[in-house]
Amino acid sequence: MEAAVMREYGGPSVLGLEQRPDPAPRTGWATVRLQASALNWHDVLVRRGTYKSPLPHVPGADGAGVRLDTGEPVMILPSLGWGHRQAAPGPDWQILGDFTPGTYAELVSVPEECLFPRPGGYDALQAAAFPLVGVTAYRALFTRGRLTAGESVLVLGAGGGLAPAAVAMGAALGASMFVTSSSEDKIQRARTLGAVDGVLHFAPDWVEQARTASPSGEGFDVVVDAVGRWQESLACLRPGGRLVVLGASAKTEQLVDARQFYFGQYEIIGTTMGSPADFASLLAFANDYRLPPPVIERSFSLSDAAEAHAWLEAGQGFGKIVLTVDA
Missing domain, CATH: 3.90.180.10 (Medium-chain alcohol dehydrogenases, catalytic domain)
Known part of the structure; x- marks a missing residue:
């Protein structure tokens, strides 16, 4: 061969x-x-x-x-x-x-x-x-992130394969999906998949912009971080929110303010690709929600x-x- x-x-x-x-x-x-x-x-x-x-x-x-x-x-x-x-x-x-x-x-x-x-x-x-981005996004959002309809999600990095899959799945469920990106064009393309809005993550105040854009104005229920920007991601959460992490392309070691973390009642949830059971559930979800x-x-x-x-x-x-x- x-x-x-x-x-x-x-x-x-x-x-x-x-x-x-x-x-x-x-x-x-x-x-x-x-x-x-x-x-x-x-x-x-x-x-x-x-x-x-x-x-x-x-x-x-x-x-x-x-x-x-x-x-x-x-x-x-x-x-x-x-x-x-x-x-x-x-x-x-x-x-x-x-x-x-x-x-x-x-x-x-x-x-x-x-x-x-x-x-x-x-x-x-x-x-x-x-398969890879699909089951990874599904496990991050649902198996590990426990996303439910009506919640809000910020996905870091709109251009890669994972973010479009996550946006499409969350929007299909009825969650309010937002993204960060390096370009307005990618944010616009994310909107075509169901994203409500997005912010440019090279802006110095992008965290404040993201929190302001969240439906509550106080941050997101869930942040999906596939790049390794924990400090900014935690700052984008509402009190009691969930940070789902599955990548470290930007940084492999993270520094978190412990008091900020426990007073904020945050969760940091690690995840990776997914099991055959996750994939079977994804296929059922794709059929039920007519996932593109x-x-x-x-x-x-x-x-x-x-x-x-x-x-x-x-x-x-x-x-x-x-x-x-x-x-």
Whole structure:
């Protein structure tokens, strides 16, 4: 099979198209002939060596295609070995493409519990772009964040794949969704998905702007922080509000004023991708609330994986970037 392979850690140029052995059969696993593979920021961290993936390595977490043994169109949940406890993943949990060869390839092998039917109305690109950001946003908002209709949510960073998914889900439920962004254009695009409004997060007073824009004028019920700006995020909450954190691209270590935290009665809730049970609940939610397919910003061929990574790192787009696989 052909695959985009990294033989060293580094920039986008370390990705190159190569011939690789087809996946070997494994009990409890199935092989998928991929039609599309979606990029995530997690893939960039894999490429840079953050997770010390084995080399040479095929990255890629998200994908959609056809299951070889049944011919069924499927999409892949890249959450491997979650375990029996729903509160948090077990010790064997990993993300597809970290240590197990991923979806930047014509073929990929995954546990059968991680394969789900493609939703009606989704093409291969949309199905490939749905699982990681979809289940991550769903778990952040509902499983962990306990969001209910009528509450207000601020999502930091409107341009990535996660924020559009979170905005669409929260708006579908009946929550008031707000975003931060680096551009007015991305805020406007978030409005088309159901966001009420947004603020520019490079403004020195953006926290005050956000609190003023909140429905109560005293802050949000929930803030979803996928970048690692805890101090500002906590300041955007109403008293008793919930901060859901799931990323650290801006800062990996956080300093929190303890008195501010406990007098404010805040919660800081950690979350990560999600379990097969979370994903099954997401699919039911998507059907019940007629959730629109993910926003596809741009597609590249598998042979142009390096160019796709460069585009992702430039951070100018809105929505998902997808590789098409012509097997």
